Amino acid sequence: MLRFIVRRLLWFIPTVLFVTFLVYVAVRVGWDPVQTYSRANPRASEEQIAQYREVNGLYDGLGGYIRGYFEWLWAFVQGPDQWPRSIKGGGEVYPSLRYSLFNTLRLTGTAAVLGIGIGLFFGVVAGKRPGTWIDGIVNTTAFFVGSIPPFVSAVILQLAFAVQLGWLPAAGIYPPGHQGFDPWLMSKHMVLPVFVVAIQTIAGYTRYMRASLLDVSSADYLRTARAKGLSEREVLRRHTIRNSLIPIATVVAIDIGALLGGLIITENIFNYPGMGVFFINAANDGDFPRLMPFLVIITVSVLIFNLLADLSYAYLDPRITLD
Numbered sequence: 506m507l508r509f510i511v512r513r514l515l516w517f518i519p520t521v522l523f524v525t526f527l528v529y530v531a532v533r534v535g536w537d538p539v540q541t542y543s544r545a546n547p548r549a550s551e552e553q554i555a556q557y558r559e560v561n562g563l564y565d566g567l568g569g570y571i572r573g574y575f576e577w578l579w580a581f582v583q584g585p586d587q588w589p590r591s592i593k594g595g596g597e598v599y600p601s602l603r604y605s606l607f608n609t610l611r612l613t614g615t616a617a618v619l620g621i622g623i624g625l626f627f628g629v630v631a632g633k634r635p636g637t638w639i640d641g642i643v644n645t646t647a648f649f650v651g652s653i654p655p656f657v658s659a660v661i662l663q664l665a666f667a668v669q670l671g672w673l674p675a676a677g678i679y680p681p682g683h684q685g686f687d688p689w690l691m692s693k694h695m696v697l698p699v700f701v702v703a704i705q706t707i708a709g710y711t712r713y714m715r716a717s718l719l720d721v722s723s724a725d726y727l728r729t730a731r732a733k734g735l736s737e738r739e740v741l742r743r744h745t746i747r748n749s750l751i752p753i754a755t756v757v758a759i760d761i762g763a764l765l766g767g768l769i770i771t772e773n774i775f776n777y778p779g780m781g782v783f784f785i786n787a788a789n790d791g792d793f794p795r796l797m798p799f800l801v802i803i804t805v806s807v808l809i810f811n812l813l814a815d816l817s818y819a820y821l822d823p824r825i826t827l828d
Contacts, residue, residue: 509815510812510816513812513815517808517812520808521804521805521808522578524804525574525578525800525801525804526571526574528797528800528801528804529570529573529574529577529797530570530574532793532796532797532800533563533570533573533793536788536791536793536796537791538561538563538592538791538793539554539557539558539563540791541592541790541791541792541793542554542557542592544791545592545593545790560589561573561577561589561793561794562574562576562577563793577589577797581797581798581801585597585598585599588794588798589793589794590794591792591794591795592790592791592792592793592794592795593790593792598794598795598798599798601783601795602783602795602798602799604778605778605779605780605782605783606765606779606780606802608678608777608778608779608780609764609765609768609772609779609780609781610765611691611695612695612698612699612702612768612772612777612779613702613761613764613765613768615695615699615703616698616699616702616703616706616764617702617706617760617761617764619699619703619706619707620702620703620704620705620706620707620710621706621710621757623703623707624706624707624708624709624710624711624713624714625710625711625714625750625753627643627647627707627711627714628710628711628712628713628714628715628717628718629714629718629741629746630643631643631644631711631715632714632715632716632717632718632719632722632749633718633741635719640715643711643715644711644712644715646708647707647708647709647711647712648708648712650704650705650707650708651705651708651709651712653704655701655702655705655768655770655771655774656770656774658701658704658705659697659698659701659770659771659774659775660774662697662700662701663675663676663697663774663775666697667697673693673694673696673697674693674694674697675697675775676694676774676775676776676777677694677775677776677777677778678691678694678695678777678778679691679694694777695777697775698768698771698772698775698777701771701775702768702771706760710753710756713752713753713756714749714753717749717750717751717752717753718745718746718749720749721745721748721749722745724748726744730743730744750817751817751818754814754817754818755814757810757814758810758811758813758814758817759807759810759811759814761806761810762803762806762807762808762809762810762811765780765802765803765806768781769781769784769785773785780799780802783795783799784796784799787799
């Protein structure tokens with residue numbers, strides 16, 4: 506396994522370089538940072554625009570893109586102090602990025618633990634009794650809940666629990682004007698967005714786990730385990746569930762890696778200051794210095810969690826060897 510990890514890590518670096526270069530070109534072409542800077546600073550002189558080009562490495566042509574990318578990359582790996590400053594306001598990018606990332610980690614981490622855990626539980630409950638009324642209720646509920654778009658469920662929950670009942674805050678992470686860290690108050694503001702994300706996750710993983718469990722349940726090694734005298738509970742715990750989790754591991758890795766990029770719809774509806782709001786603000790401003798670190802975080806997180814998924818295969822199924 507060590508050789509596998511080393512080999513994957515060796516491929517990790519060129520993969521990150523290639524993908525981030527494509528992202529760099531896409532951002533340059535899609536947002537044109539020079540035009541964005543000119544719109545944000547209408548009184549900027551030609552000298553200031555030329556200086557902005559030089560500082561951010563915004564050269565023209567394919568050779569200019571390659572040169573600009575490696576200049577940006579060198580500044581990026583040197584640390585946040587060397588990152589180009591934001592177009593809007595000229596402030597440092599890292600403080601707002603760090604704040605948004607930590608907020609998203611709290612939201613997605615809580616929602617993922619609840620959603621994946623509860624979803625797998627209901628998937629096992631339904632998969633153990635295929636065709637029964639329990640399976641029908643669980644499967645139908647998961648299908649119905651999963652069909653509700655997040656922006657619909659978010660608005661319904663806001664109207665019900667924040668506007669009508671007044672039990673929970675409607676938006677934000679703290680009330681306006683609040684100072685300091687208050688975990689209880691922050692938890693109240695997180696309830697609705699966490700619930701919106703969790704119910705979608707529960708619905709998805711319930712159906713994933715049910716399908717995977719049914720696919721594994723007819724395998725030959727389960728009949729062998731029963732023939733050896735193992736109880737149904739032992740067969741389920743030691744063989745069925747464990748092997749059913751192999752395809753689920755891939756889905757979990759992809760989902761968590763993507764979630765770190767932010768939940769754009771949910772965070773914007775609840776005005777939750779996470780990576781989704783950070784991205785929308787940066788995209789609306791065409792803010793190249795803020796967009797690039799955001800997209801790098803998504804790229805790296807997806808690659809890392811895919812590696813973790815591959816490693817989990819060998820743990821879940823001893824027949825799989827990673828060489």
